Amino acid sequence: MEQINARSIFSPATGFIRRGGFAWTCNPYLGCSFGCTYCYAMFLPQNRRPHAEWGxxxxxxxxxxxxxxxxxxxxxxxxxxxxxxxxxYLPAERSLCLTRGILEALLPYQPRLLIQTRGPLVVRDLDLITRFRSIRVNMSIPTDSEEVRRAFEPKAPPLERRWQALAEVKAAGVPTGICVTPMLPLENAEEFARRLIAFAPDVLVTQHFHDAQGGFGADTGAAARQLLAERRWTEEDYRRCVRILHGQRTVYEAEAGFFPPPSDQPIQ
Ligand code: SF4
Known part of the structure; x- marks a missing residue:
């Protein structure tokens, strides 16, 4: 890990985040030790290192x-x-507490906050998170298979820890989102859909794993494309799972699902 001094911690939102209605982005870290093989962030101009070094x-x-x-x-x-x-909520956040410090600083100013993470460590900050009047915690849960997760996101937290953390967030009365973005190959699409529906997140977002060529979404890396080809996962597999979900609840696809929490949202 390197330490740098940034010039600013809030940046004007751009791209799909701006189109979704956000005014600002906040990144306490640059680069990402979770190193997902399909991450679009590795293609952004601020990450000027060989893609093979991502993660x-x-x-x-x-x-x-x-x-x-x-x-x-x-x-x-x-x-x-x-x-x-x-x-x-990278592992380093446990000791560095940069995200936690940012939340403390933001609290008196009550922004409409979306926390987007794969990190179960988010539950550490529930004492602060529950004090924002307009907030949502989105957890990325792209598959039901630990084997698939280890192949595509080898350094990210296990899936069950994410489910458990999000359940704690929900139990604390904080609105939740689940991002199946991109949907990775599934072991059992019906069972996964049932679990997503039963959890009843406030927002559910799905996206097919496609070559966005550095734009919104995923499959921007050769390694990820190869893994996908090996598993013969197709858009029809994705559509089948989404059809099950659509029959039972609101599902947003891709960019359409990344919008801020409503401004008058009460914390329960
Ligand atoms: S997609 Fe994975 S590697 Fe990319 S920023 Fe998110 S957690 Fe990090």
């Missing part, structure tokens, strides 16, 4: 909390996406 490096913005304290008034009441090009 092997990350930088901590060591002055992130200090900056957040200074800049939080600027984002008061506006929609903030935490995080767009990294994960705010």
């Amino acid at each position: 092997k490096w990350f930088q901590a913005k060591i002055n992130a909390v200090e900056l957040a304290r200074k800049q939080a008034p600027q984002v008061a009441g506006q929609a903030v996406y935490l995080s767009s090009v990294t994960d705010p």
Whole structure:
């Protein structure tokens, strides 16, 4: 891990995040130690390293909390996406507490906050998260198979720990989202769909694994494309699972699912 001093901790939202209605993004880290094979962030201009090294490096913005304290008034009441090009709950966050410090700094200014993560560590900050009036915690759960997860996201947390963490978030009365983006090969599509429906997240987002050529979504890496081909997962497999879901609840596809929590949302 490298430590850097950033110039700013909130950046004007761009691309699909801006189109979704967010004004700001917040990334306490640059690079990502979870290193998902399909991550679109590895293609962004700020990550100017060989794609093969994605997941092997990350930088901590060591002055992130200090900056957040200074800049939080600027984002008061506006929609903030935490995080767009990294994960705010990387293992390093346990000791560095950058995301936690940012949440503390934001609290008095009550932005409309979306926390997007794969990290069960998010439950550590429920004492703060429950005090935001407009917030949603999105957890990425792209498959039902640990074998598939290990192939595509070898350094990311196991799936069951994500389900468990999101259940704790929900039990604390905080709105939740589940992102099956991209949907990776499934062991049992019917059972996975049943589980998603039974969990009843406030927002459910799916996306087919496609070559976005560096744009929104996934399958931007050769390694991921090869893994997918080996498993013979097709768009028809994806559509079959989505059809089951659509019959029973609202499902947003791709960009359409990344919108801020409503401004008048009460914490239960
Ligand atoms: S956790 Fe998110 S930012 Fe990190 S590698 Fe995976 S998809 Fe990319």
